[in-house]
Amino acid sequence: MLGTTFSMFDKNRDQSVSWDEYATIAFGSTHTETCNEVYNDKKPPEFYKLSNQVQEAIMSAVRRWRAAGGFSMTQEEFTGFTYPELFQHMRNTVVAEAYQTYDTNRDGKVSAHELLSKKFKLTKDQIEEFSKGTYDMKESPNMLGLKDRNSNGVFEKKELSYWLMENRRMMRKEESESLFREIDSDSNTRISLPEFQTNSDKIKWSSI
Numbered sequence: 092m093l094g095t096t097f098s099m100f101d102k103n104r105d106q107s108v109s110w111d112e113y114a115t116i117a118f119g120s121t122h123t124e125t126c127n128e129v130y131n132d133k134k135p136p137e138f139y140k141l142s143n144q145v146q147e148a149i150m151s152a153v154r155r156w157r158a159a160g161g162f163s164m165t166q167e168e169f170t171g172f173t174y175p176e177l178f179q180h181m182r183n184t185v186v187a188e189a190y191q192t193y194d195t196n197r198d199g200k201v202s203a204h205e206l207l208s209k210k211f212k213l214t215k216d217q218i219e220e221f222s223k224g225t226y227d228m229k230e231s232p233n234m235l236g237l238k239d240r241n242s243n244g245v246f247e248k249k250e251l252s253y254w255l256m257e258n259r260r261m262m263r264k265e266e267s268e269s270l271f272r273e274i275d276s277d278s279n280t281r282i283s284l285p286e287f288q289t290n291s292d293k294i295k296w297s298s299i
Contacts, residue, residue, distance in 0.1 A: 096169075097166050097169055097170075100112050100113050100169070102115075106166070107163045107164060108163065110126075110130055110163070113152075113156070114126035114127065114130075117152065118145070118149060118152075122141070122145075125137045125138050125141075126152075126153075129149055129150065129153055130153050130156070130162075147191070154184060154187065155172055155184050155188070156172055158175075158180075158184040159172035159175065159181065159184075160172065175188075176255055176258060179256075182255065185255050186251050189201070189251050190251075192209075193205050193206045193209055200245045201245065201246045202244055202245055202246070203218060203239055203245070206237075206246055207221060211231050211234060213231075222239065222242075222244070234254075235254075235257055235258070236253055236254045236256075237250075238250065238253075238254075273290070274286050274287070274290045276289075
């Protein structure tokens with residue numbers, strides 16, 4: 092899957108994806124020049140004609156792209172851009188994006204209500220249960236590690252970072268188990284050399 096995504100953006104088949112290639116596909120050829128100017132810290136009049144949602148998407152992509160590697164990316168760097176939550180060096184970028192997404196009132200903080208209602212669709216009563224520590228996390232597995240540790244009603248950056256990294260660990264575990272089942276074609280719970288060789292591309296392009 093990761094290899095397919097990389098190939099889709101690597102239009103000139105030079106084994107790297109440039110910002111220009113990514114922007115053209117992600118935001119459309121009519122916005123490529125605008126995206127390039129934003130990448131170079133300029134905001135042309137055309138940028139402000141875009142919807143707020145598209146503007147934020149472009150700015151977020153620029154920040155993530157710079158953090159992941161730079162103007163032109165290798166397969167590994169592009170994987171970090173596409174799945175930043177899986178890479179330690181992208182942690183600050185992921186936390187910043189979480190703040191941008193869930194700080195709905197733009198006060199520079201992410202309250203329990205903002206995150207839990209928007210991300211997990213929890214009701215007011217469920218949020219109250221979460222605050223009291225009585226909410227059943229089994230109903231929302233992706234909440235594992237999420238905790239308002241100082242009970243101030245706000246998720247600090249360290250608290251969000253811990254939660255995001257815990258999810259990262261879970262995602263890697265789930266992907267590795269899924270990949271193992273896919274490669275273990277005879278379901279004998281062991282990977283033979285022929286099975287490994289047959290599936291070498293899948294292993295190569297996985298994020299594990």
